[in-house]
Amino acid sequence: MSYHDDRRRKLLSRLSRQVAYTAPALALVAGGIALQVSADGTTAPLDPIAEETLWLASNRAEAEGEAEGEAEAEGEAEGEAEGEAEGETEAEGGAEGEAEAEGGASAAVTRPADYSPGYSEEGGNAAELLARGEALYSDTSLSTNGLSCASCHGSDGNDMGYKATFEQPFPHRVAMANSQFGMAEVHADEMVQVCMVAPMEAEPLAWGSEELNSLAAYMVEVQKRFAGEPHDL
Ligand code: HEC
Missing domain, CATH: 1.10.760.10 (Cytochrome c-like domain)
Known part of the structure; x- marks a missing residue:
């Protein structure tokens, strides 16, 4: 994995951690449309926080992709986001604790x-x-x-x-x-x-x-x- 892929993966991981409490289920950006996939497999529009965070992530991935001349950057970033979101679903309990702490902050x-x-x-x-x-x-x-x-x-x-x-x-x-x-x-x-x-x-x-x-x-x-x-x- 190149340095840039690694950086992108880490950024996306951090971004998805932030939205984990609002998007506990799998979140992905499909063709520019943000969707939230719930446990039963149905999809719904992503809530605003998750949407803006993924918007930023894809924005950033695009910028990096252009800089590197990688046409497939966005596709890769989506794949990473998907993987990270799945991981976060498991960590949901902990993320909720963090969300409460942030509210108090x-x-x-x-x-x-x-x-x-x-x-x-x-x-x-x-x-x-x-x-x-x-x-x-x-x-x-x-x-x-x-x-x-x-x-x-x-x-x-x-x-x-x-x-x-x-x-x-x-x-x-x-x-x-x-x-x-x-x-x-x-x-x-x-x-x-x-x-x-x-x-x-x-x-x-x-x-x-x-x-x-x-x-x-x-x-x-x-x-x-x-x-x-x-x-x-
Ligand atoms: C991981 C990415 C990230 C980092 C790092 C970050 N920001 Fe932000 N920033 C955001 C996002 C996402 C928004 C929200 C965009 C929105 O809601 O309009 C935002 C919004 C803002 C805004 C408000 C824009 C507006 O509409 O008025 C300011 C000002 C800002 N950031 C300054 C900073 C400063 C200063 C730092 C460093 C101390 C920083 N940001 C670090 C992601 C980031």
């Missing part, structure tokens, strides 16, 4: 009461803060699973893994924050925390820390760039 990703962030959500943040944020965006040491923000969201102006909601200034609604943490809308720093805890499988950053402020300030500018607006990057 929603406080950790929400701004504390009377909190005033050390960055501006309108932009105009110091160049130093943005440079630090950009560096952290590619820093795999922030996660426990070898991923950096850029692993999923791209780098060098290649903003990927973002949905149309990202075109609106913060705070706004993000499907993942809503479905996994029950948040109606998120500030940029709260979304950084959501991604720290969920896809990065790490502890949230300390509120008021330079790391959190700089990543959030950087996200404000990436949001503007994504929306095709003037930005400071």
